[in-house]
Each structure stands twice: as structure tokens, then as C-alpha cells.
Amino acid sequence: MKFGIVVFPGSNCDRDVAYVTRLLQQPTRMVWHEETDISDLDVVIVPGGFSYGDYLRCGAIARFSPVMQQVVKHAKQGKFVLGICNGFQVLTEAGLLPGALIRNRDLHFICDRIPLKVERTDLPWTQSYTPGEIITLPIAHGEGQFYADEDTIKQLEDNSQVIFRYYGDNPNGSVNNIAGICNVTGNVIGMMPHPERAADPILGSTDGLGLFKGIGARSEELVVSG
Amino acid sequence: MRKYQAHIYVTLRPSVLDPAGTAVMSGLQHMGYDTVEQIRIGKYIELSLTAQDEDIARQQLDLICDQLLANPVIENYRFDLIEQRDGVSA
Numbered sequence: 001m002k003f004g005i006v007v008f009p010g011s012n013c014d015r016d017v018a019y020v021t022r023l024l025q026q027p028t029r030m031v032w033h034e035e036t037d038i039s040d041l042d043v044v045i046v047p048g049g050f051s052y053g054d055y056l057r058c059g060a061i062a063r064f065s066p067v068m069q070q071v072v073k074h075a076k077q078g079k080f081v082l083g084i085c086n087g088f089q090v091l092t093e094a095g096l097l098p099g100a101l102i103r104n105r106d107l108h109f110i111c112d113r114i115p116l117k118v119e120r121t122d123l124p125w126t127q128s129y130t131p132g133e134i135i136t137l138p139i140a141h142g143e144g145q146f147y148a149d150e151d152t153i154k155q156l157e158d159n160s161q162v163i164f165r166y167y168g169d170n171p172n173g174s175v176n177n178i179a180g181i182c183n184v185t186g187n188v189i190g191m192m193p194h195p196e197r198a199a200d201p202i203l204g205s206t207d208g209l210g211l212f213k214g215i216g217a218r219s220e221e222l223v224v225s226g
Numbered sequence: 227m228r229k230y231q232a233h234i235y236v237t238l239r240p241s242v243l244d245p246a247g248t249a250v251m252s253g254l255q256h257m258g259y260d261t262v263e264q265i266r267i268g269k270y271i272e273l274s275l276t277a278q279d280e281d282i283a284r285q286q287l288d289l290i291c292d293q294l295l296a297n298p299v300i301e302n303y304r305f306d307l308i309e310q311r312d313g314v315s316a
Contacts, residue, residue, distance in 0.1 A: 057297055064294065093297065100299040102238075107245045147242060147300060173243065
């Protein structure tokens, strides 16, 4: 699998993601936000950070960058897209995922490690996890409260599009404890927690590694295990 | 071409929780302003543009607001449009 990691002005988790995909010995390249050809990529990751300074709204301006038009095309072809934190916000702004991320319920920027329940393991992304598994991932966001109107939430639940839920305490007030969702076809996922920050034992946890292994494992045997 | 100034107000949809408004509300209550009943915090944007006439200016602004300035999932918007002549409001 060839990974591309989008770099917007203000992205700050891009290299952390590249560290992980390279750790897994997957070919990886950084994709500048002005690029208009990403046809060589199998997986696009929109990383965390503060794209375009998060001016106006988180992810609002990034949506109109040249590369995002290509990411939308990539997604519509059924190829894989993962949005992490600000990347999740960008994917909702771009209409690739439903809903929106609004200010945390308690107005605090939260930097913590949070237990999550893995709701779906039948997607390429999440196939490394076991059904109902509780994993712990870091979160770091001020605007991570997932919001959508009642009809949209019902559709998300009816279609099993919720892939991660906060387990126990709901840190930010997200509707139905939603921490991560996918599109109807399951090739596009977005999540507020940071799997790339829990993918190397040196960081104290490898609970996030499964996500990258899941998607990478589709094409070839993985070199790094566990 | 005519020149217009737009005053654009972006507000959270009524169904969306406004934590900032809620916090300011409790601040005012602490200060003793118990007659204040509700606060919603939004954004105010000034923008100037040229257009052939007011209708076209309004159409453009609708598009601009819908596409970028507001997120229809969580926000509503409205704007006032003022025609400018010789650098002053008409």
C-alpha cells in the first residue's frame, strides 16, 4: 500500500503519521496541499494540526485546497482515506463524512488518554482489532464534539458507521459518544483520537498501530508486528 | 459595476449547543445581570464586493456564505448589503 500524507500550512501531526507508516515499511510520501495529482496513492491520510490556522472554522479553508479536490476524487473511487483530528474536521467540511466537530462541551482544550470501544472490525481499517475491544488513544482537541442532526445520527447508527466510541466518560460532549465514523462504503474514516501517537512502544502504547496495520496488511505481509 | 459592503452574521443553529454562550451567560449571572435570558455567540464578517446590481451581489453572497463562511450543518447566516458610492454608503 502506498501512503500519502497531506501537508497543509499548519499541519503538525504529518510527520508523526509518516513515522508510523514507514515503521510498517509502507511506501510513504508527503503530499503538499497544492498538489493536483495523487493518482499514485492507495491511502491518503489527512493528519492533525491546524490547517490554514483553523481560521473561520476548523478545516473550512483546507476543504478548498487543490489537493482536497483530488482527495474527494480518490475517495469516490473507493480508495482509502483517513482523517485524524483536524483531518477529521477537514473531511466533514469536504462532505466526505457527515456531521461537524464543534467546540468541546466544557470549553476546555483536552489533552489526555481516553478509552475507546472499537465498534466495527469488519472494515479494512479496523480488522486488526477484536469486536468490542477497548483501546486507549491520546486525544488533543478544543473542537472535537461530534455533532449532527437527529436524522443524520440515526442514519449513522442504522448503517453502523460509528467505528469508535468514547468508553466511560465522554470527554467533549459528542453525540452518542462518537469518536470516529466511516462513510457508508467504509473506505473513508475520520476520528478525533490520535492513533499515530500510540503506535510505537517508546510512547507507552501501541493501541493505535492496529489501524495502520489493518489497512497496510491488505496488500502485503507486515514486517513489524505487535 | 456597483460596489457593495456586506455585513455578514454567522450564528450557530438553534439546535446546536453553544458552550461559549453558556459560559458567558453564567458570567453575567455571577455579575448580577439576572434579567439576561439567553446568549448565543456567533461571528461577524465584513466583506466588500463589486457586482452589476444588488440581486447579483446577493446571489454571490449566498454562495460565498453557503460554501465557506458558514457550515450549513451547524450554522445559519444572514447579511445586510449596503451600496457604496464615492467611498461612502449610499
